[in-house]
Amino acid sequence: MKKLIFTTVLLSTLFSLPLSAVHYFNGQKEYLKNCRSKDCHGGGSSFVSKYTIERWTEILQGKGENLAAIHLKTKDAEEFLEYLKSERYQKKLKYLRAFVVKFAKNSDSKPTPY
Numbered sequence: 001m002k003k004l005i006f007t008t009v010l011l012s013t014l015f016s017l018p019l020s021a022v023h024y025f026n027g028q029k030e031y032l033k034n035c036r037s038k039d040c041h042g043g044g045s046s047f048v049s050k051y052t053i054e055r056w057t058e059i060l061q062g063k064g065e066n067l068a069a070i071h072l073k074t075k076d077a078e079e080f081l082e083y084l085k086s087e088r089y090q091k092k093l094k095y096l097r098a099f100v101v102k103f104a105k106n107s108d109s110k111p112t113p114y
Contacts, residue, residue, distance in 0.1 A: 027099025030092045034083055048103040056100040064089060 035047070051059065059066045064084040071080045083089055103109050 023095050023098035024102040026092070027095035027097065030096055031099060048100050049105045051104060052106045053101050053104040056097070056104050060093065060097050060100065064093070
């Protein structure tokens, strides 16, 4: 009986999360794995709140050309450019977009600092 109640509560909680929440959580996870870990930008909150929603949309247009141009002068440029060309980046781009737009400078939301 306890297992049934627990399962019911767990499933109802999972299904009550909006799909957009899953998107930006996945985007934050991708950012932490591929940018923060390479010492590019530091914590997610300072990175994301750097630009407005409009600027982030502009930066993440296409397949990452604008993002690549920004990173050309960094010390990890080659490694980052390989990531931008990867299939993983193309798969995770929609999540990254959701993350940066959700927590942009002019949005109402603020990310949890890491």
